[in-house]
Amino acid sequence: MPSNTDYLLAIEDLTVSFDGFKAVDELTLYVDKGELRVIIGPNGAGKTTVLDLISGKTRASSGSIRYNNVELTSMREHEIVRAGIGRKFQTPSIYEKLSVYENLEISYPWGRTVFGSLKFTRTKQVIDRIQDVAQQIFLSDMLETQAELLSHGQKQWLEIGMLLVQNPELIMLDEPVAGMTAKEREATAALLEKIAKERSIIIIEHDMDFVAKIADQVTVLHLGKILKQGSMDEVRDDPVVQEVYLGH
Amino acid sequence: MINPINQAESSFGKVLYERLFKNKEGLIAFAILAFVILIIFPTVLSPFRLNLTGKYLCYAFAAVGLVMCWGNAGILCLGQGLFFGAGGYCMAMFLKLEASDPESTAIQSTPGIPDFMDWNQVTELPWFWNPFKSLPLTIALIITLPALLAYILSVFYFKGRVSGVVFAILTQSMVACLWYFIVGNQGYFGGINGITDLKTLKGWDIRTEDAHYLLYYLCCFLLLFCILLSRYILSTRLGRVLIAQRDKEMRVRFSGYNITSFRIFIFCFAAVVSSIGGAMFTLQVGFMSPNLIGIVPSIDMVIFTAVGGRESLLGAVYGALAVNAAKTAFSEAYAAQWLFFYGATFIVIVLYLPKGLAGIYHDHIKKWIGKSMSSSKNNDGETPALVTEEKNAE
Ligand SMILES: Nc1ncnc2c1ncn2[C@@H]1O[C@H](COP(=O)(O)OP(=O)(O)O)[C@@H](O)[C@H]1O
Numbered sequence: 001m002p003s004n005t006d007y008l009l010a011i012e013d014l015t016v017s018f019d020g021f022k023a024v025d026e027l028t029l030y031v032d033k034g035e036l037r038v039i040i041g042p043n044g045a046g047k048t049t050v051l052d053l054i055s056g057k058t059r060a061s062s063g064s065i066r067y068n069n070v071e072l073t074s075m076r077e078h079e080i081v082r083a084g085i086g087r088k089f090q091t092p093s094i095y096e097k098l099s100v101y102e103n104l105e106i107s108y109p110w111g112r113t114v115f116g117s118l119k120f121t122r123t124k125q126v127i128d129r130i131q132d133v134a135q136q137i138f139l140s141d142m143l144e145t146q147a148e149l150l151s152h153g154q155k156q157w158l159e160i161g162m163l164l165v166q167n168p169e170l171i172m173l174d175e176p177v178a179g180m181t182a183k184e185r186e187a188t189a190a191l192l193e194k195i196a197k198e199r200s201i202i203i204i205e206h207d208m209d210f211v212a213k214i215a216d217q218v219t220v221l222h223l224g225k226i227l228k229q230g231s232m233d234e235v236r237d238d239p240v241v242q243e244v245y246l247g248h
Numbered sequence: 249m250i251n252p253i254n255q256a257e258s259s260f261g262k263v264l265y266e267r268l269f270k271n272k273e274g275l276i277a278f279a280i281l282a283f284v285i286l287i288i289f290p291t292v293l294s295p296f297r298l299n300l301t302g303k304y305l306c307y308a309f310a311a312v313g314l315v316m317c318w319g320n321a322g323i324l325c326l327g328q329g330l331f332f333g334a335g336g337y338c339m340a341m342f343l344k345l346e347a348s349d350p351e352s353t354a355i356q357s358t359p360g361i362p363d364f365m366d367w368n369q370v371t372e373l374p375w376f377w378n379p380f381k382s383l384p385l386t387i388a389l390i391i392t393l394p395a396l397l398a399y400i401l402s403v404f405y406f407k408g409r410v411s412g413v414v415f416a417i418l419t420q421s422m423v424a425c426l427w428y429f430i431v432g433n434q435g436y437f438g439g440i441n442g443i444t445d446l447k448t449l450k451g452w453d454i455r456t457e458d459a460h461y462l463l464y465y466l467c468c469f470l471l472l473f474c475i476l477l478s479r480y481i482l483s484t485r486l487g488r489v490l491i492a493q494r495d496k497e498m499r500v501r502f503s504g505y506n507i508t509s510f511r512i513f514i515f516c517f518a519a520v521v522s523s524i525g526g527a528m529f530t531l532q533v534g535f536m537s538p539n540l541i542g543i544v545p546s547i548d549m550v551i552f553t554a555v556g557g558r559e560s561l562l563g564a565v566y567g568a569l570a571v572n573a574a575k576t577a578f579s580e581a582y583a584a585q586w587l588f589f590y591g592a593t594f595i596v597i598v599l600y601l602p603k604g605l606a607g608i609y610h611d612h613i614k615k616w617i618g619k620s621m622s623s624s625k626n627n628d629g630e631t632p633a634l635v636t637e638e639k640n641a642e
């Protein structure tokens with residue numbers, strides 16, 4: 001049994017193998033309360049798989065993931081969410097057939113059982129919360145718009161908004177600015193900085209300029225292992241990192 | 249569009265109105281269906297044709313169930329006949345017991361039990377027939393038995409995350425099992441002949457013309473009630489979660505929902521609605537047999553739903569009526585060609601009209617109304633009414 005820690009998230013000796021191929025290999029990683037952690041690494045490094053493991057989408061072969069000292073590796077997805085972890089997928093994952101308002105409302109952390117959602121009513125509290133979030137994600141004028149009509153960047157924001165409505169203590173974002181215009185990236189950076197004040201965030205990102213703008217600590221992942229960890233400048237100056245990653 | 253802010257402040261009646269009909273258009277469409285089946289059909293059709301229509305409407309229950317679990321929740325069930333049959337057989341067993349009183353079965357070697365049992369050397373009423381001595385218990389079973397069956401048959405699959413085509417095929421094998429079970433247990437369920445010679449319901453002769461009229465109306469009211477209940481469910485957050493998990497299963501899981509219980513719920517709901525249709529079928533047709541609920545009728549039910557538009561509750565009713573009417577008309581005149589025509593229609597619908605009749609209405613007729621409305625400045629209430637009737641007449 002791993003001992004209790006003060007970390008929000010303590011990943012120890014985490015391994016997952018797909019038919020013998022170790023996508024994540026003896027990974028040990030700690031995230032503090034209130035930290036904004038960025039994970040970078042070349043394609044196929046295992047970044048998305050780490051998020052899959054934390055959120056319960058993929059089962060670990062061995063190792064432990066402890067969140068507030070609670071073991072997550074045996075919990076199911078919705079239990080992990082209810083424990084306070086929210087995630088955004090690499091490709092925007094929203095409900096195309098529903099309106100922006102309805103997309104946000106589904107994430108509202110009330111009545112997530114069958115009978116709870118039959119009884120769910122739009123109280124003032126719910127509506128206020130959704131309008132507040134809509135404003136933060138720059139979509140207040142589009143609450144009634146069907147989600148499939150949004151631009152790619154707006155879809156990314158909407159999914160971030162869905163996480164905000166859910167109000168998790170730890171947010172995990174998989175390439176949140178992929179496919180965004182330069183202007184949208186800037187707005188997103190500002191949004192993430194604001195979000196980060198109230199909670200912990202793990203971001204996976206490719207865009208170096210964007211990472212430099214927001215990161216406290218950067219972890220470089222390569223072949224399922226940590227290659228380097230430190231501030232953005234330290235990481236950028238490391239010759240090994242340059243070779244496997246930045247050199248590309 | 250519903251304004252979320254207004255909805256929070258509006259009265260109970262208004263909330264219910266919005267939940268059941270969404271807007272004026274929804275109310276009108278519902279009213280038209282009610283008008284057609286409650287007023288037009290009984291006045292225009294001969295008693296024989298009306299009884300036939302009542303039979304089609306029973307299939308509409310199954311189609312409404314499929315709209316809920318397939319159209320809106322993405323769970324294709326190719327074995328809906330199983331639940332239709334559950335209701336149908338419950339009702340048939342009750343009626344059969346009533347028709348098998350000791351006086352009318354005095355010539356049997358064991359009087360007082362259904363005739364097919366006597367023919368198969370069964371000498372005592374099997375224990376599981378006992379509940380069907382009571383009408384309230386039978387009605388309770390028509391509701392609970394399909395729900396229980398649906399729960400048992402789906403819980404392990406949904407927990408194991410079996411879905412899509414694999415689940416659809418499993419449901420088909422389930423209905424095949426039921427068919428073999430009934431056929432194989434001739435002494436207990438009447439076998440391939442089914443349960444026949446049903447005569448009275450609590451002494452009321454269900455074979456007369458008057459009874460057929462009354463049962464037709466009962467069937468209509470129950471169908472309209474099931475549609476409203478389904479609409480209510482779809483209007484709640486549960487309805488949106490169903491659509492959400494149909495389109496983006498993972499996203500819903502990672503919003504903290506346990507999808508399994510939602511799937512089980514809607515699958516059971518669809519089963520209960522179909523079962524009510526099955527019970528009404530037995531009452532109106534006067535018998536129940538395995539060939540009415542096997543693989544082929546189950547696939548027919550999916551076709552009715554696809555033709556009507558798998559996401560449209562009202563479309564399901566029109567689909568069931570249209571396909572069955574066409575089937576009757578064609579197979580009376582050209583029995584041999586019917587199957588080819590039927591297959592071709594289905595292929596055309598799947599390929600070109602994935603939203604069925606409802607899609608034709610929403611994508612074409614409504615636009616056309618919109619155009620003619622803006623030119624003639626009609627109020628928005630009257631024109632759609634006319635057009636939906638045209639659609640229905642097709
Ligand atoms: N479910 C899976 N089954 C088999 N291989 C997988 C699975 N998920 C990921 N992988 C493999 O693991 C490696 C890491 O993938 P991923 O975590 O998506 O990388 P990235 O760092 O680009 O997000 C890849 O080689 C990928 O093919």
Ligand SMILES: [Mg+2]
Binds near residue numbers: 049090
């Ligand atoms: Mg990835």
